[in-house]
Amino acid sequence: MELKSVMNRYGLKQKIFSIAPLFGLIALVVCFLAAATAKDLNIAYSMKNILNQSVVVAVIATGAIFIYTLGSFDISLGASACVSALVGGMVYNATGSVTLMFLTCVGVAVAIALINSVLASVFNLPVFVTTVAMLSVLNAVVLMLININGTGSQIAVPTDAVAGLNTTWFKLLVLVLFFAVCLFVFDFTKIGRLQKFLGGNPVCAKLSGINNKRLAIIAFVMSGIAVGLGSFLSITYAPTLTKNTASSVGMDVIISIVFGGMPVSGGARSRIYAAVVGAFSMTFLNQIMVMFNLNSGIGQMVKAVIFLIVVSLAMSNQRNKEILPR
Amino acid sequence: MERKAVVEIRDMTKNFGITRALDRVDITVYAGEICGLIGENGSGKSTATSIYAGMQSCDNGQMFFKGERWQPSSMMDALEHGVGMIVQENGTVPGITVAENIFLGESARFRKGPLIRRTEMIRKANEILKSIGADHIEASAVTASLDFQDRKLVEIARVMGKKPEVLVVDETTTALSQKGRDIIYDIMDKMKTDGKTVIFISHDLDEIMEVCDRLTVLRDGKIIRTFEKDEFDEEAVKTSMIGRELKGDYYRSDYDGSYGQEVVAELRQANLGDQLKNLSLQLHKGEILGIGGLSHCGMHTLGKVLFGAVKPESGEALVHGKPVRDEAYAMKEKVGYVAKDRDVESLCLDASIRDNISVAGLDQFAVSRFLILPSKEKAYVKQQVDDLSIKCRSAEQYVSALSGGNKQKVAFGKWTGRGSEILILDCPTRGVDIGVKQAMYQLMYRMKKEGKSILLISEEMAELIGMSDRLIVMKDGEIKKEFRREEKLSESDMIRYMI
Ligand SMILES: Nc1ncnc2c1ncn2[C@@H]1O[C@H](COP(=O)(O)OP(=O)(O)OP(=O)(O)O)[C@@H](O)[C@H]1O
Numbered sequence A: 001m002e003l004k005s006v007m008n009r010y011g012l013k014q015k016i017f018s019i020a021p022l023f024g025l026i027a028l029v030v031c032f033l034a035a036a037t038a039k040d041l042n043i044a045y046s047m048k049n050i051l052n053q054s055v056v057v058a059v060i061a062t063g064a065i066f067i068y069t070l071g072s073f074d075i076s077l078g079a080s081a082c083v084s085a086l087v088g089g090m091v092y093n094a095t096g097s098v099t100l101m102f103l104t105c106v107g108v109a110v111a112i113a114l115i116n117s118v119l120a121s122v123f124n125l126p127v128f129v130t131t132v133a134m135l136s137v138l139n140a141v142v143l144m145l146i147n148i149n150g151t152g153s154q155i156a157v158p159t160d161a162v163a164g165l166n167t168t169w170f171k172l173l174v175l176v177l178f179f180a181v182c183l184f185v186f187d188f189t190k191i192g193r194l195q196k197f198l199g200g201n202p203v204c205a206k207l208s209g210i211n212n213k214r215l216a217i218i219a220f221v222m223s224g225i226a227v228g229l230g231s232f233l234s235i236t237y238a239p240t241l242t243k244n245t246a247s248s249v250g251m252d253v254i255i256s257i258v259f260g261g262m263p264v265s266g267g268a269r270s271r272i273y274a275a276v277v278g279a280f281s282m283t284f285l286n287q288i289m290v291m292f293n294l295n296s297g298i299g300q301m302v303k304a305v306i307f308l309i310v311v312s313l314a315m316s317n318q319r320n321k322e323i324l325p326r
Numbered sequence B: 001m002e003r004k005a006v007v008e009i010r011d012m013t014k015n016f017g018i019t020r021a022l023d024r025v026d027i028t029v030y031a032g033e034i035c036g037l038i039g040e041n042g043s044g045k046s047t048a049t050s051i052y053a054g055m056q057s058c059d060n061g062q063m064f065f066k067g068e069r070w071q072p073s074s075m076m077d078a079l080e081h082g083v084g085m086i087v088q089e090n091g092t093v094p095g096i097t098v099a100e101n102i103f104l105g106e107s108a109r110f111r112k113g114p115l116i117r118r119t120e121m122i123r124k125a126n127e128i129l130k131s132i133g134a135d136h137i138e139a140s141a142v143t144a145s146l147d148f149q150d151r152k153l154v155e156i157a158r159v160m161g162k163k164p165e166v167l168v169v170d171e172t173t174t175a176l177s178q179k180g181r182d183i184i185y186d187i188m189d190k191m192k193t194d195g196k197t198v199i200f201i202s203h204d205l206d207e208i209m210e211v212c213d214r215l216t217v218l219r220d221g222k223i224i225r226t227f228e229k230d231e232f233d234e235e236a237v238k239t240s241m242i243g244r245e246l247k248g249d250y251y252r253s254d255y256d257g258s259y260g261q262e263v264v265a266e267l268r269q270a271n272l273g274d275q276l277k278n279l280s281l282q283l284h285k286g287e288i289l290g291i292g293g294l295s296h297c298g299m300h301t302l303g304k305v306l307f308g309a310v311k312p313e314s315g316e317a318l319v320h321g322k323p324v325r326d327e328a329y330a331m332k333e334k335v336g337y338v339a340k341d342r343d344v345e346s347l348c349l350d351a352s353i354r355d356n357i358s359v360a361g362l363d364q365f366a367v368s369r370f371l372i373l374p375s376k377e378k379a380y381v382k383q384q385v386d387d388l389s390i391k392c393r394s395a396e397q398y399v400s401a402l403s404g405g406n407k408q409k410v411a412f413g414k415w416t417g418r419g420s421e422i423l424i425l426d427c428p429t430r431g432v433d434i435g436v437k438q439a440m441y442q443l444m445y446r447m448k449k450e451g452k453s454i455l456l457i458s459e460e461m462a463e464l465i466g467m468s469d470r471l472i473v474m475k476d477g478e479i480k481k482e483f484r485r486e487e488k489l490s491e492s493d494m495i496r497y498m499i
């Protein structure tokens, strides 16, 4: 009772709720360290492993936050990453230039994002609709690329070519730099501010002179850049590209964003760090489950349950706001 | 005569974080009376009544209904047991039909096996609408297609369909035209003669003193005083409301209705459905142009068209002689627009005061119109919060947690702050208390003097007469009459052309 009233007094409850995902991540890290120590694992090695598994999703999800902020949704991110990686791999094999490969990855992903958003704006459709169509197109493109250009089932970039970039430092650098750029755009420029407002109330946004189409296109370009970076990173980690490259990324991005405490409906409560927090939380959770020998079926179910709990907690927090119609 | 207490609130306290919205409040309302509740914005009127109507719970205190302990679990529950409330903003669900809104949560009543008997439901709903005098609304229509006033009437129908013993009317009338107000007055009258109870909240002193039998004044969450009918006195009520005397002019005091030559905004032969019929009008530099009429007369649409938010079917809207392409263009030409539907069109509720005010002012304080420096933004927002004395914990507070009048101030500050030269104001002082209203009027007058232009669309005739240089009365999408500013102009002059 005492505690409750003190918390109430300083509006602490809301603040705690808003950084709860961060606490979640810290708790998972602590659990992981405890378990790893108990089992006498090589912690440095495990951490590296975790970074490898998280970084691609973290980068792509950070870009995708811009789309989610608008209250919108892109289901084709994973497929887009796969296509970008494949085309990037082909370009490397044709030219031998890592730089060109990098530029191709980003270029292809941004092009796909642009097609998504420009089509939606031309036909006045919700962007989500075009991304659904895009998903099937991209899946077909993946098969086509592999059939024409690969050995039949894969496109392989020589491991030596990218080994130099498959380092912890490089990955961290990409993540930190990209995150910094996104943080800047999201919180310190007109673009991010207007996007949050647009997500919160499109009607009012229109009457405040906000151009929703242009902002949607910018959001998709940001996510396109992220997908390009993500696909490049996944080539460096696993240079043999197949139709399964980045296959789980699409789903993982969605889960990470929600895990990180991003409101599903977007708006002013959107947080740019949600993606990174969510992506790492998920990987730590996976690792912990692996350590306890939960096979992947059960693991998936545990994830699903936690996912539901997180979403319902987030929603109940919003409902509690007692938004009175006044 | 022994009065029978129906509504009793004892020692009620309610905190929102550090805000004490209600501080040991006692209210008693008797059978067969209309009790008024008045107080500044954020004084706790909505909070107290909404707790009684089951919308939220209190931290401390007790409530009684006809002598029995009263603990409603929800608004639905309260209504079921005889306490209904008409809320300050939208109380209807937009995406469903009028009938479904009227029977919200009661579809089981019309269930036949797995099906809902829709025709039956619509028939019953139409009956209720008719009984309150709102038969121009069709129960099968989608609620979102109705205008603000009609949505309000639907909400009234929902409450009255349940034949409540206690009716709370929270600051509704200023958003309604005369017809809507008459419907509410009739309902309240009838309840009173039937020996039922009404609690009526309004910022319109004349109205509340006319309608009510008793008047309770709230200030900062405390009950200050209750006036019996024979003690009603405008100055005394005002003083106890704001805790000091209200000095200076309320509206403007001059009768010099002059303005500049230059036309800054105009409509040329604009047509749009039954809202605008070949309508032309000109707004001049340094002019306050008032527009009045019944709710359906098209005046609200007119404001939207002039701001570029709605395209006319033919004819055009011009600002400084050039067509208004869209809202962004209008803003570039320094036009501002305060919409009537506050919670949907003027504000993003689920965002902070800062977000809402700065969204229209980014081109004012952002470096290169792009980069947001937190310190500059803070200063910009603080300026508006101070100028309009918005009652809040901090600018970071969400707008959804503000009282109705304070929300309205945020909507107003959003546009005055960016230095708009042409302001289109649709019911700008709705739900705002008299102290702040006075400040807003003085601000408008000052802007006029500085050569800015204001299109004032309002349901309140006193405000139109009090402020306008020129006053246009609209009916059915056409201009019926134009008045010049003069001392003799009265509400009845206007009404003659409105109906
Ligand atoms: N959900 C909420 N969260 C935080 N504070 C709130 C909330 N609801 C109301 N308040 C605060 O409680 C106080 C009383 O608000 P209330 O809405 O009862 O005022 P009111 O008398 O109805 O004012 P108005 O005339 O503007 O409608 C205000 O200071 C308001 O900011």
Ligand SMILES: [Mg+2]
Pocket: A326, B045, B046, B047, B088, B170, B171, B403, B404, B405
């Ligand atoms: Mg109120």
